[in-house]
Amino acid sequence: MNTLIDNPKAMASGYLAMAQMFSYPDADAWRRLTENGLVDPALGRETLEAEYLGLFEMGGGTSTMSLYEGQNRPERGRDGILQELLRFYEFFDVHLNQDEREYPDHLVTELEFLAWLCLQEHAALRDGRDAEPFQNAARDFLVRHLAAWLPDFRQRLEATETTYAQYGPTLGELVETHRSRLGDQPQKSREMQ
Structure with missing residues (x-):
């Protein structure tokens, strides 16, 4: 994953692969x-x-x-999580696919949003x-x-x-690599210290 550290476009590809x-x-x-x-065809779609x-x-x-994040974090309350996620998406004028009918807290939706942010970062740079x-x-968001x-x-x-068990480490490494790349606080805050 080291090639991802300075490449937001590659990071986006990683998030999209995990979303798939x-x-x-x-x-x-x-x-x-x-x-x-991403999957060995010998496994078979039905499996x-x-x-x-x-x-x-x-x-x-x-x-x-x-x-779904809200079901994995019951202590936070799903309604509050959904509202906060919608505010994130709306701030950037990102709209959920109405055909898919997924909730804003679905893992795939969150991964796709992070991919979108990485692509926007890449385009800006x-x-x-x-x-x-x-x-x-x-x-x-992370x-x-x-x-x-x-x-x-x-x-x-x-x-x-x-089969999904093998993707846990990859997903975890992707998120931790991204977090490491971004640091703990905004760039301007780090510069003021």
Whole structure:
């Protein structure tokens, strides 16, 4: 992941790959997963779909692992999390896909938003514009949302005997690499110290 540290476009690609991995593996998603080398075609779409449903939708003999932040952080209250996420998205005029009907706190939605922020940062840097607003937003979003619930989610995911277990470390490393790259506080605050 070291190549990601100074490359927001590569970071965005990492987030989008993870978003694909944690999307429902319908025929189109399966095609993208196999074409991008994220899943071994020998596994079979039906097997991955059964694992997805068993792990994230029905529980498969164990408790279901939710892909929703609000369900992974009940102490915060889902309504408050949803409202805060919508404010993040609205601030940047990012709209959820109405066809997909996913909630703002779905793992895939959060990953796609972080990818979008990384792409905006990349474009700003490429065009000689200020990238700091996108860096600050990504830092805040990670701290307040994805990085806040990912460790517990990841621990439970890696304890499963599913294909998805192998993606926990990759997702965790991606988030930690991004956090490390962004630092703990905004650039201007660090300069004042």
